[in-house]
Amino acid sequence: MAQEAGAPGRRGAVGLVIVELQLNGRAVRDDVAPQALLLDYLREQHGLTGAKRSCDVQVCGTCTVLVDGLPVSSCCTLVADVHGRDVLTIEGFAELPEFERFERAFVDHAALQCGFCTGGMLLTTKFLLAESRPTTSEEIRRGLSGNLCRCTGYHGIVEAVAELAGVDQ
């Protein structure tokens, strides 16, 4: 996903590259190892532990963050590849005014249990509602199928997202 304009411009300290990005609405600039993964960078360098590690192979979706509004598995994305981009984590999403209605829907429908997948689930939901505007329950299921949840059986999440999307169940 590296693009010409998005490639890290300069070399940082020995063996490191400099990345500049918008992280949860704030400009950040960091020295990172060229092989550093976005997930580790968020968790270790910025203490943003809302994105979780699980499958490591882009199946489970619990490490999901939004990059320029698109859901991305941060466990398989290089930090260097988000140079110049806009990264939103669950912590950043929770600060946005629109988050409140997402939170209310997930609470009302008890659409979470252990909470490990929940951040990724909410970010994918945000993308889904903004970009593909599902009109049926099937579209919601398909749209969220890149995020696994082992606890809830999905039913409550579909209900919550249907309510957010204004879809009749």
Added chain:
Amino acid sequence: MSILERPPLEQVGRSVPRRDAHEKLRGAAQFVGDFVVPRMAHGKVLRSPFAHARVLAVDVSEAESLPGVVCVLTGDDLADLDPYWGHAIKDRPIVALDRVRFAGEPVAAVAAEDEATAAAALNAIRVEYEELAIAGTIEQALADDAPMLHDGPLRPGLFHGLGELPPREGNVCYRYRIDRGELQSVFARADLVVEGDYSFPAVYQYAMETHTVVAQVEGEEITVWSTCQHPFLVRAELADLFAVPLANVRMVVPYLGGGFGSKSYTKMEPLTVALARKAGRPVRIQNRVDESMVTTRRHGMHCRMRTAMTNEGNLLAREVDCWFDTGGYADNGPRVTATAGDAAPGPYRWHAYRVDARCVYTNTSPAGSYRAFGATHLQWIGESQIDELARRAGLDPLAVRRENLCRPGDELRSGAKPLDADLVGDVEKAAAAVGWSEPKAANVGRGVSVGLLAAGAHPVSTAIVRLEADGQVVVLVGTTEVGQGPRTVFAQIAAEELGVRVEQVTVRGTDTSFTPYDRSTGASRSTTIAGLAVQRAARQVWVQLEEIAAGDPLDPAAYPQLLRRHFGLAGGELIGSGEVAPTGTGSYAEGPVFWEVCVGAAEVEVDPETGVVRVRRTATVADVGRAINPQLVQRQDEGATLQGLGNALFEEMVFEDGQLLNDTLLDYRVPSFEDLPDEMTCVIVENEDGPGPYGAKGCGEGALAAVPAAVVNALADIGVPMQELPLTPERVWRRIQTLTEEGKWPR
């Protein structure tokens, strides 16, 4: 007080929002992997590539010399300990000593300044192995010339809970038998007998959060932050292993990212503590998914079963032989085997039955608990035989169940608690929810299933309730919040008893330095047992409040004033404690604490061209006595339903010569949104017949046993009886081909 006299409940029976929702939705909830302990090193584990081998030499000199490596742990570092652990059988060394018994067994561990250095150090360790003959399957392990996995006398662990453990017989580490009635003579007078061989696969629990442990050893003080469901049992095992007093081991358990049994009992804690002990500083070990898969799993099983009935539909007798593949070490295998043995007959009024369940060592990864263990293994087999008998007799499977199911008060096992649920009512509700008597389209079938699970484990729990000077309430209880919702349910119980709002109550996570003892979080026990301890603790506070009020009516809004009057300052607190123990007479003195109901129904459709089974409707029954939070009950059942569909339809760990072939989520598929049935119903039954607070009893596991059985029966209803799970398209398609050749398809 009778139900009629009792004032209506205000907080109990309400679907209050989860108390942990705010933190969890905002990514603020802390899990073990989110903590950073000062000076923490990163641990990684070197795992055996061989399923069975002698370890001749481990050379760590190069690894130890790498910059950034803190230390390397091998068996040589354990000379001052008795290094064997295992809550059921002490059969497992902290790291391999002279032999490895499964591919993935820890052989050494590295602590380093960062993960990359730790990984590089693993590559620098040289191990010399001598491969041994492999018993990779149950058949191989039971063969006359099978390699023996363990020698010497069997050493019972601290918490097997199975009475006197019988001696090991070859690779059979545990055997559980029930023999009731004159089996052979009852079979001899049967009109109809169904028999067959069946197999159930090894399954991965896949808690999305992998096993993660941070350990710190300072002199004789051991502190462990762990993803564990049973902190107090782990504490005891660590104290035993490292020879320190119980109180010197401090277990801290924050939120867990799912458990489902995979984090029950001890897992990665001994190794992490041993590594931290050598490192002299805190160490974290965080498994990858492939590592958690070989840390624990569900038992694969073979079963031979036969069931007898009269032409009129009277069930007579059942005979069950089953063999559980527990892998290289017992883990919870003995308990799984015994629970399976109890579940095997099914809740029918038999004239005779015999069960012989064996737990077998093989050179595969260790198997332990997974939600509804034992019942999930056997219910689909027994229930499919009932359906086959009904078909042969030309009877409605539901009617056969109505006729033969045990009734409340019936004895289920000799010396055990009698049946405490209305199974006939339950199965009729489930059947109705999938349209039992409606006409069926071609290639559509319906099935029901009924079973019981001995639930509750050992009933010991304690709780402390603190009423603070500002009127806020804090509940300390050692139950782990795995996602199932105890922090919400306990808040409701405390709020109910003290007359405060749920929002005023906080239920803390476990820190064994401060939190009182709770045996474990599993076996659907927490609401029933720990919940009762919370209720008793809250009532103690209430009694104190009444004493202080000295006859004045108690107003929860005025608790702060009351405390101020008592203590003479805006401080102090009232503390209540509650205990549940298996003493005296009554519900908690006899086992099991309750029988968890496993009742479900399903409607499925098969595509004969592809073998694909599509689940159209499911129904499960949460027979919970009383639903303290109905929405959480429903969500528990839905989660168990999806896991049941995964177990039934596609989940399977594939081993070849002891090697796990599908150790990523790319190759091991778990249910996704797209596997949701068109319709999923959870019927909540509240007969107030549970031993817990307000007549409650546990839930959340039964559906996982009930759903695969209902799906298998629905498929057989179409004409495709299956004797092997999971019901992959290939397996179903092949079965249809065989049936076609035999002239049995289409039926």
